[in-house]
Amino acid sequence: MAIRYHPERGTILICDFHGLKEPEMVKKRPVIVISPQISCRNGLCTIVALSTTCPSRIMPYHYELKLDPVLPPPYDSPFHWVKGDMIYTFGFERLDLPSKGRGTDGKRKYDIRVINKAEMKIIETCVLKSIGC
Numbered sequence: 001m002a003i004r005y006h007p008e009r010g011t012i013l014i015c016d017f018h019g020l021k022e023p024e025m026v027k028k029r030p031v032i033v034i035s036p037q038i039s040c041r042n043g044l045c046t047i048v049a050l051s052t053t054c055p056s057r058i059m060p061y062h063y064e065l066k067l068d069p070v071l072p073p074p075y076d077s078p079f080h081w082v083k084g085d086m087i088y089t090f091g092f093e094r095l096d097l098p099s100k101g102r103g104t105d106g107k108r109k110y111d112i113r114v115i116n117k118a119e120m121k122i123i124e125t126c127v128l129k130s131i132g133c
Contacts, residue, residue, distance in 0.1 A: 003092045003097065006035075010119075013098070014030055015031040016094045016096075017088075025088075029051065031095075032050065034047060045090060046089045048127055049086035052081070059129075060129040061085045063084065063122055063123060066079055071098050082123050084126030
């Protein structure tokens with residue numbers, strides 16, 4: 001189920017990248033919201049991609065993010081690499097909160113997680129480095 005509102009900056013979401021073409025991201029993966037809600041951009045959110053695979057060459061726009069507790073499966077690695085050079089703006093229909101399945105009441109449960117301000121500063125620096133700043 002897609003998100004219906006613009007999440008807080010630093011929120012971890014799951015993005016469906018299907019339909020894009022390699023070397024772009026092409027599958028579902030965790031992302032971090034880097035844009036604030038902008039009144040004239042209803043339904044859009046800017047994100048930076050995460051990966052559990054270490055880059056073949058670590059660059060200044062990469063950052064190893066430790067998640068404790070880990071995200072729900074299948075994204076349950078303790079470490080995710082911020083790919084500061086993989087920035088996207090997508091519509092809400094591609095974005096969802098990480099799912100923890102259903103509770104005993106049958107309702108969906110979500111992992112709502114926001115990266116702390118210190119790590120967001122590092123992530124912002126990675127994004128800026130990826131665009132030559």
